[in-house]
Amino acid sequence: MAYSSKVLDHYNNPRNVGSFPKDAEDVGTGVVGAPECGDVMKLQLKITPEGVIEDARFKTFGCGSAIASSSYVTELVKGKRIEEAMTIKNSAIVQELNLPPVKIHCSVLAEDAIKAAITDWKSKHEKDEKSAAAPGKAAQG
Amino acid sequence: MCSECGTPIAAELDYFAALGIPRRLTLDPRQLENLYHDLGRRLHPDRFAGSAAAIRNASLSATALLTRAFRTLRDPVSRGLYWLELQGEKLASDNQKVPPELAEMIFDVQETLAELRSAHGGDAAAVRDQIAASKAQVQASIGESLADLERNFARWDASVNHDADLIVQLKAILSRIAYLRTLSRDIERALEQPD
Numbered sequence: 001m002a003y004s005s006k007v008l009d010h011y012n013n014p015r016n017v018g019s020f021p022k023d024a025e026d027v028g029t030g031v032v033g034a035p036e037c038g039d040v041m042k043l044q045l046k047i048t049p050e051g052v053i054e055d056a057r058f059k060t061f062g063c064g065s066a067i068a069s070s071s072y073v074t075e076l077v078k079g080k081r082i083e084e085a086m087t088i089k090n091s092a093i094v095q096e097l098n099l100p101p102v103k104i105h106c107s108v109l110a111e112d113a114i115k116a117a118i119t120d121w122k123s124k125h126e127k128d129e130k131s132a133a134a135p136g137k138a139a140q141g
Numbered sequence: 142m143c144s145e146c147g148t149p150i151a152a153e154l155d156y157f158a159a160l161g162i163p164r165r166l167t168l169d170p171r172q173l174e175n176l177y178h179d180l181g182r183r184l185h186p187d188r189f190a191g192s193a194a195a196i197r198n199a200s201l202s203a204t205a206l207l208t209r210a211f212r213t214l215r216d217p218v219s220r221g222l223y224w225l226e227l228q229g230e231k232l233a234s235d236n237q238k239v240p241p242e243l244a245e246m247i248f249d250v251q252e253t254l255a256e257l258r259s260a261h262g263g264d265a266a267a268v269r270d271q272i273a274a275s276k277a278q279v280q281a282s283i284g285e286s287l288a289d290l291e292r293n294f295a296r297w298d299a300s301v302n303h304d305a306d307l308i309v310q311l312k313a314i315l316s317r318i319a320y321l322r323t324l325s326r327d328i329e330r331a332l333e334q335p336d
Contacts, residue, residue: 033239035232035316038323040239040247061251061327105233112237 003064004098010068015075018057020044026054028121030113034105039066043073043113047121051082058113065103069093069110082118155227156210159203166224166294170215177211217290221315228308232319236312243317246282247324250275254331269332276328283321290314 003011019042020027026046033040039062046055056074060067072093077085093099093107157164160176184207189200214220225232239247253275257268293314297307 031239031241031244032237033244033316033320035236035312035319038320040244040251040320042244042248059248061247109237116238 003068006072006097007064007068007099010071010097011064014058014067014071016055016057016071017059019059020046020055020057025124026121028117028119028124030116030118030120032109032112032116034062034066034109036105037062039063039106039109041066041070041109041113043070043110043117045077045085045114045117045121047082047118053077053080053082053085063103063106065097065099065106066109068097069099069106070113072097073110073114077114082121085114086118088114154206156206156213156223159206159210160214164224164227165298166221167291167298168214168220173211173215177207180207217287217294218315218318221290221294221311225308225312225315230308230312232312232315236316239320240313240317243320246278247320250279250324250328254327257331258334272328272332276325276332279321279325279328283318283325286314286318286321290318 020029022029022044024046026048028045028047030043030045031040032043039060041060041062042058044057045053047053056077058070058074060070073088076088076092088111090104090107090111093110094104097107099107155164160173160180162168162173162176181204184200184203186197186200186204189197192200212219213223222232250272253268253271257265257272260268290311293307293311297303297311300307
């Protein structure tokens with residue numbers, strides 16, 4: 001199958017490959033996979049307390065389209081607010097990378113990875129809010 | 142095939158119906174093989190060489206269907222996937238979260254494979270040993286998951302009200318096997334590469 005030139009570019013020069021420490025407060029990690037082909041994708045976002053995505057890293061083990069999709073989203077999400085990043089649709093990835101129909105699931109994977117990473121970050125911060133709120137209450141009471 | 146006279150009939154049948162067996166997940170492989178050979182003989186195109194064109198064609202397509210049915214149903218993984226399809230289920234729908242311990246293992250092994258590609262000499266030998274150990278671990282894990290799959294098959298067949306949770310579990314086990322098989326394939330490929 002012929003890959004589009006954009007897929008090849010991301011595949012040959014993937015952007016933002018690597019990882020952040022997954023336990024860090026400002027890091028959200030999303031690990032998703034495509035069970036039909038066994039591809040796995042890890043996307044990590046570094047997010048400011050105000051909810052702005054500062055930086056992104058990925059590691060994907062899978063086909064060229066899966067690698068290109070994750071590489072592309074690391075660039076796409078940088079500088080966006082999490083609310084905005086949550087609205088990114090896989091169709092935008094399909095369009096940008098010119099993915100053929102059999103590779104659409106790779107773009108779905110990338111979309112799900114963004115959501116999973118943001119959800120992970122939020123869950124870390126909900127815990128913070130709770131633990132921050134609890135002593136406050138105790139002090140009041 | 143006509144049950145009265147044994148004439149092949151052209152019909153769209155699912156794989157279970159093609160073999161004349163109930164749509165159950167648990168199958169005895171020997172029984173399946175016997176059925177396949179028996180039906181294959183009775184539907185064989187050679188037996189209808191002198192028949193009308195419609196019957197000859199029906200014999201050909203029935204034989205092709207029978208072969209596809211046998212190949213799909215004899216392997217528990219492809220049987221499970223096919224069965225899900227018949228239920229209108231897709232393996233990937235609502236099922237893209239990889240369990241954390243599985244993901245960790247996949248990323249660990251894949252990173253070791255990447256190391257092997259850039260290692261030389263004695264380093265490469267050490268990495269190879271590590272990968273061989275991972276390979277054994279992955280194979281064992283696949284074996285466990287297959288046993289798990291069979292247990293889940295039996296549970297589904299025995300359940301009266303067909304609990305939807307069982308389908309979720311079935312999908313999880315089949316996905317796990319798919320991830321492990323991909324990993325195992327990648328390990329094989331990495332080990333085939335010369336240093």
